[in-house]
Amino acid sequence: MPELPEVERAVKQIKRLxxxxxxxxxxxxxxxxxxxxxxHEDFANEITGRKITGVKRYGKSFYLELDGQGKLPVLxxxxxGMLQVKGEKPMYYKETPKSASTDWPPRxxxxxxxxxxxxxxxxxxxxxxxxxxxxxxxxxxxxxxEAPISELGFDPILCMPSLEVFEPLVMKRSCPIKALxxxxxxxxxxxxxxxxxxxxxxxxHPEQRCxxxxxxxxxxxHQFTKFVCETAVSVxxxxxxxxxxxxFKHRWGKGKKTNADPLKLVSGDLATIKWVTVGGRTSxxxxxxxxxxxxxxxxxxxxxxxxxxxxxxxxxxxxxxxTDSDPEVSQPSxxxxxxAAEPRKIKSKLQRKQNTK
Numbered sequence: 001m002p003e004l005p006e007v008e009r010a011v012k013q014i015k016r017l018x019x020x021x022x023x024x025x026x027x028x029x030x031x032x033x034x035x036x037x038x039x040h041e042d043f044a045n046e047i048t049g050r051k052i053t054g055v056k057r058y059g060k061s062f063y064l065e066l067d068g069q070g071k072l073p074v075l076x077x078x079x080x081g082m083l084q085v086k087g088e089k090p091m092y093y094k095e096t097p098k099s100a101s102t103d104w105p106p107r108x109x110x111x112x113x114x115x116x117x118x119x120x121x122x123x124x125x126x127x128x129x130x131x132x133x134x135x136x137x138x139x140x141x142x143x144x145x146e147a148p149i150s151e152l153g154f155d156p157i158l159c160m161p162s163l164e165v166f167e168p169l170v171m172k173r174s175c176p177i178k179a180l181x182x183x184x185x186x187x188x189x190x191x192x193x194x195x196x197x198x199x200x201x202x203x204x205h206p207e208q209r210c211x212x213x214x215x216x217x218x219x220x221x222h223q224f225t226k227f228v229c230e231t232a233v234s235v236x237x238x239x240x241x242x243x244x245x246x247x248f249k250h251r252w253g254k255g256k257k258t259n260a261d262p263l264k265l266v267s268g269d270l271a272t273i274k275w276v277t278v279g280g281r282t283s284x285x286x287x288x289x290x291x292x293x294x295x296x297x298x299x300x301x302x303x304x305x306x307x308x309x310x311x312x313x314x315x316x317x318x319x320x321x322x323t324d325s326d327p328e329v330s331q332p333s334x335x336x337x338x339x340a341a342e343p344r345k346i347k348s349k350l351q352r353k354q355n356t357k
Contacts (some may be wrong), residue, residue, distance in 0.1 A: 002077040004060065004157065004189030005232035009091065010083050011057045012236065014064070017085055017124050021115035022051045023066075028111045035110075036136045043111065046070050046139055052115070056143075059152045059188025063143040071139035074149070078134030086125035110137065152188035156229040166222045170210050177213065177221070178206035179279030187225065192281045193248055197228045199285065200247040205292040206283040207276060212293065247273075251284040265289070 002010070026044035035043060047066060054065035063074040075081075084090035089100045105112060108129040116123045128137070140146045154161050161169070173180055180186055181195040190198070199206055202220035204213065213221070235241035242248055250263040254275055263271040265288055272287040 001079045001191050002060065002081065003191035003194050004057075004155075004229050005194070005237035006091075007057055007060050007062055007077065007189070008157070008233045009237045010077075011055050011062050013083060013085070013091065014052075014055045014062075014126065017126055018052045018064075018113065018115055019055070020051065020053070020119075021117050021122075021124065023047055023049065023113055024116050025114040026111055027105070027109075027114065029109055031110055031133065033133050034130060034135055034137050036138045038137075038139055040111070043073065043137060043139065047073055051118075058144065058149045058155055058158065059184060060191070061143075061149050061152075063140070063149075071141050072143055074136075074138040074140050074143045075128065076136040076138075076148070078130060078132070078136065080132040081128065081130040081135035084127045084129060086127075090129065107131075110135075152184055153186040155188045156190065156225050157233060160222075160226045163219060163222045167215075167218050170213065170218055170221070173210040175210060176207045176278050177204055177210050178281075178283050180210055181225075182279045182281060189229070190225070192283075193251070194228055194232070196251065196284050197247055198224045199283075199290065201228065203289050205290045206278045206285055207292055247284060247286065254282070 026048050028040035028044050030040050032039070038046075047064075047070070050066040050068045050070065052064055053067050056063055056065065061074060061076050063072050066072055082090050082092060084106050086104050087102060089096055089102055090106065092100065104125075104127075106127050106129050108131045109127045110130055112125055112127045114123070114125050128135075136148075138148075143149055160166075169186070170177070170180065178195055178199060181190050181198065182192070184190075196206070198221065201224040202217060204217050204221065208217075232242065239248060244261075245263070247263070250261075250271075251273060263273065263286070265271050269288075271289070273284055274287050276283050276285070
């Protein structure tokens with residue numbers, strides 16, 4: 001799934017190609033799943049004839065700023081969404097496959113913007129594609145003040161909180177730290193590989209519970225949440241330019257001997273990369289560096305709540321259904337409580353009969 005660095009790369013691509021160009025025509029494909037709350041015709045009619053004056057990102061969502069009256073397009077890639085410029089190959093999540101094509105219009109296209117620079121008369125076309133149809137295309141009057149963006153947590157690039165604010169946000173939770181990082185209402189834009197990279201550099205096991213972290217661990221977590229995102233963004237999410245000691249360079253393949261240059265520890269020994277499922281996602285970690293320490297008991301919690309609107313935003317799913325404590329401590333059903341109470345009632349009746357004799 002495209003995460004914060006990949007979405008920021010897409011934003012830069014649109015700025016390079018489309019800024020100050022007028023949308024002359026919008027070519028769309030009918031899709032009542034991806035077009036959320038609108039039809040594809042609504043989308044085309046709302047933005048045609050307007051100039052692109054800016055592009056902004058928050059978390060994994062991004063939107064176009066347009067001149068004139070009307071709503072603005074808010075876009076989310078989901079699992080397989082991507083952009084393609086006419087004449088260029090599409091920008092894939094991890095690496096561009098050999099089968100990638102410059103064919104136009106591209107397969108799985110949901111819309112194409114046909115744009116022209118009124119001053120130079122230069123034209124350009126850019127397409128939004130989504131093979132698995134898990135992305136979202138919306139129209140919003142004020143994107144940063146309306147859902148889904150208004151319901152997101154902090155963005156590690158745009159508004160990383162201070163350590164003094166960050167620490168209690170983590171310590172008040174008792175879910176696994178990996179699950180919290182994936183929760184978009186906590187840290188917007190952090191997905192599976194970014195979360196694993198943050199925890200690797202912080203030397204924290206993905207299953208470690210939030211309220212058991214030490215002050216040092218929380219300090220590391222705060223530092224590397226920002227560091228990993230900024231470093232990936234600085235190279236336009238080009239994985240070939242990531243540092244060689246990053247887990248990202250070695251995590252793929254899940255145990256298969258596909259990496260000719262395996263990850264090594266400072267000692268020179270080979271690192272042991274293991275995998276575990278946390279928050280519904282496969283998590284990679286280095287066994288020698290990320291050790292699970294003793295866990296505090298999980299307190300009893302109140303009724304479990306979900307955030308269905310956020311789950312829809314990132315279905316399949318960087319989002320975990322979290323409460324203040326995870327897992328939930330189950331309560332006995334009313335039938336079991338009633339069954340358990342029956343022997344006590346019988347015993348009480350027998351005692352009363354004996355006392356009356």
